[in-house]
Amino acid sequence: MVRPGILLVDKPRGITSHDVVSRARRALGTRKIGHAGTLDPMATGLLVLGVEGATRLLTYIVGADKTYEATILLGASTDSDDADGVETERADAATVAAVSDAAIRDGITELTGEIDQVPSTVSAIKVDGRRAYDLARAGEQVELKARRVTVSRFDVLSARRTDGAIALDVVVDCTSGTYIRALARDLGRALGVGGHLTALRRTRIGAFDVAAAASVDDLDDAALIEPATAAAVVMGALAVGADEARDLRHGKRIDGGGRLTGAVAAAIDPDGRLIGVVEKRGAQLKSVMNMPEEAVR
Numbered sequence: 335m336v337r338p339g340i341l342l343v344d345k346p347r348g349i350t351s352h353d354v355v356s357r358a359r360r361a362l363g364t365r366k367i368g369h370a371g372t373l374d375p376m377a378t379g380l381l382v383l384g385v386e387g388a389t390r391l392l393t394y395i396v397g398a399d400k401t402y403e404a405t406i407l408l409g410a411s412t413d414s415d416d417a418d419g420v421e422t423e424r425a426d427a428a429t430v431a432a433v434s435d436a437a438i439r440d441g442i443t444e445l446t447g448e449i450d451q452v453p454s455t456v457s458a459i460k461v462d463g464r465r466a467y468d469l470a471r472a473g474e475q476v477e478l479k480a481r482r483v484t485v486s487r488f489d490v491l492s493a494r495r496t497d498g499a500i501a502l503d504v505v506v507d508c509t510s511g512t513y514i515r516a517l518a519r520d521l522g523r524a525l526g527v528g529g530h531l532t533a534l535r536r537t538r539i540g541a542f543d544v545a546a547a548a549s550v551d552d553l554d555d556a557a558l559i560e561p562a563t564a565a566a567v568v569m570g571a572l573a574v575g576a577d578e579a580r581d582l583r584h585g586k587r588i589d590g591g592g593r594l595t596g597a598v599a600a601a602i603d604p605d606g607r608l609i610g611v612v613e614k615r616g617a618q619l620k621s622v623m624n625m626p627e628e629a630v631r
Contacts (some may be wrong), residue, residue, distance in 0.1 A: 336364040338386035338625070339558025340395075342547035347378050354381055360552035363367035370539060371510070372393040376418050379536035380544040387626040388561045394568050394611065397510045398540030399486070404506065404531055406518040408433065409499035415454045422464040425527035427498035433525050438490070438502070441524045445517055446488045450480040451460035454515045466575055482513040501532070541567045561625060562608035565600030572599035572612060572619075575603070582610060583627070594619060625629040 341362075345354050348614055351372035358367050368389040370382040379402075384392040412419030454615040455478065486549035494501045515531050522529020537544045548556035565571070578588045582601055591614040601609040601621065610624035 336362055336366075337558060338388040338561050340388055340391065340542075340561070340564040341367075341383040341385055341553075341556055341558055342542055342544070343381045343553070343556075344544055344547040344549055345378055345381050345382060346550060347603050348375060348419045349550075350375050351381055355383065357550055358383055358385075358553050360520075361556075368392050370398075371400075373536060374416070374418070374534070376416055376531075376631065377534040377536065379534075380539055380542065380547055382539050382542055385558060388558075388564065390623055390625065391524060391561060391565055391568070392477065393623075394565070395540060395542075396567070397539075399507060399509055400536060400540075401538035402506045402508070402514050403491075403533075403535045404504050404514050404518070406501055406502045406504060406521060406529055406532040407532045408502065408522050408525060408529045409527050410530065411522060412530045413455070414530075415468055415513075415519040416531040416534070419530070423528050425498070429496050430500060430527050431495075433527060435493070437525060438493070438500075438521075439628070441521050442490065443486050445525065446485050448482060448484050451483050451516050451520070452480045453478050453513050453514065454519065474610060481511060485512060485517070488517070495537055500527075520584060531553075560608075561604055562600065562602050565608050565611065566602065569600050569611065570596055570599050574601045576604055579609045582612065582619075582621040583624055585621065585624075587615060587620045589618055591615065591617045591619055598622065 341358060343354055345351065351369060355367055355369055359365050362385060364386060366386050368384050370392045373379060373381060382395055409425050411423045413422050423590060424469040485506060485508045487505065489505050491503040491505060514534055515540055518529045518531045572593060581588050594614045598613045600609050601612045603609050608625050612619045613622050
């Protein structure tokens, strides 16, 4: 029997997130594996996978803040806002050379904090039931609505100027749903020279870091994070007694709403097993997600 848990994988460039899930399914011998957010084929970095019953935890992970390292190329635009797309416009070398470091800093400042961001046209967002990238590839006009996102950090690590282009290595901390490609696009647009991503790496999802991730070639020996450990990291742990654990599994409410400090918590039984996720209901606690019975024995 495959044990439930959370698997951290460092996705390489050139394969899809679904490819990684398929490899994990073969390596672990189960089809019950899901993910907490994909990466484009061009991108590398952290994928968080849920295995067996731990797939139920993914809904609590997918919305976590994320950190990305990226390279933005100023001086040219593409139809996908990244290097995998077709170039649509290129600024002349003199115009790019006239872009000052101060102007770049000001442009980044405008894209930091709470912003209304229009996602990239080539994205997985659904429009009338169809993915935006499918519509775009079919030559149809795609108009996506702006979304409120928060970019808490947008720092330039280094800048390289060449004839007709400026490459910025940046690090971004942001809320879930932020498109780093759109940041590159909007920065280039604000500077009047266009911009797109040439590299993207996700290094963090919530409390999970890519430094602890396995490569796709080592999935056979990759260690799973126990559901209780993962859930405690994501939302905090709440110790419950054996009788309370039994009641929660059976859908009953238990006393002790005052013990909950956040919106939800991971209910951990005396044996260190994750029972489920609880939330406050008046003065009591109720389970809003139970782990499968076989996963907690």
